[in-house]
Amino acid sequence: MLLLPILLALRVAEGDGDLVVRLQRRDPEALAALYDRYGRLVFSLIVRVVRDAGIAEDLVQETFLRVWNRAQGFEAGKGSIAPWLLAVARNRAIDYLRSAGGRERNALELEETAHPALWSDIEQSLLDSDRIRRVKAAMDKLSPNQRQAIELAYFEGLSQSEMAERMGQPLGTVKTWVRTALRSLRDELGTAVPA
Amino acid sequence: MNHPELRDHYELFALGLADEPEKSEIREHLSRGCEVCMAEIRKAMELAALVGATAPAAAPSPKLRRRILASTGYEPRRIGWLPLAAGVALFSLFAAVYFSGRENQYAQEAANLREQLRRQTIDLTRLNEAFAILAGPETTVTTFGAGPAPPRGKVFVNARQGVLLIASNLPAAPRGRIYEMWVIPKRGNPAPAGLFQSQADGTAMHIQRGPVDVAATGAVAVTLESEGGAAQPTSTPVIVAPLER
């Protein structure tokens, strides 16, 4: 959809830092503004995971309430709150998916509230429309298997062994796909770690 | 375990795929505030967020915003998103301008939208003016109208560029009458900010170019006036959009 990136770009322009401070003061207008800025992005992510709009809306609500209740633990830097919000959303959605599927809940590697400092310095423009287009292009360049592996991990919360089972491939092969995919994404996006 | 050995594991960690012993090792580094690992994990979480942002765009029902705000005990005064009628059409147009000449893949899209543009009888100059206001870094946005019947929309105010009003549900002005926009200072009399008519579908876009003292402005309003406009409002406003401070 053409509109989303431009709306995001416009809305993100004013910065999230003030919003976080206002959330910490429990200013409901700040929650409204946060929702206006990121509600669609959060919904898009969650509905991609759970594939049901009604359930997704419940989980979006849970996500924003969690942010509302836990903003105190967030370090209000100058950066974007979006990655944190998306991490909260993804955790909620994957928890739901796993419990609905009768699968064990994977211990989360990273509770999103565990290390507030981790989220405080993320550049405001991280999720601008150009970036999102670049990552989409980078995903399109992956081989179908590599791409599927990344999507199964991110959007379905599968471990590498679960992926191997789902894809009917040896674990080693899946691990190679994942690593290769991550390396190409990193390179394409210019986030390469110097050796 | 040293950092070069952990190097390939941060992104796996961020995606929830890290194996032992690296998983515990990274956790341990984070919990003692290891700067190297913090920086690497931050980068990895950014990559993960970007993957998340590739989910196909979807829209929740407009009721969801109210529901979320209500669950915090707050009664929202404003609606969350541009009313679709005005919003989709207008923002598509802005997107066309924004992307034209920048991205080949949007060329076709832009062509379609230009066609739409002709039908909307909004000329490109006005669109560019509107976009200048929209895209201004310090532009403030105010939403007005909540119920099903009254005019709804948004007011964008940029100190250097001016005021942009986008409305829907705005019925055609009666014969001999016209809509007039006002910039209302916190103290003193409303200043006339241009005349406009709504489209047949009840949408309207109105631009008042020129600098605005945003801090001194309390609201933007619209009244119905006789055709030549008025120096001061003579009727009850059909739109009042108090600026957020």
Ligand SMILES: [Zn+2]
């Ligand atoms: Zn470390």
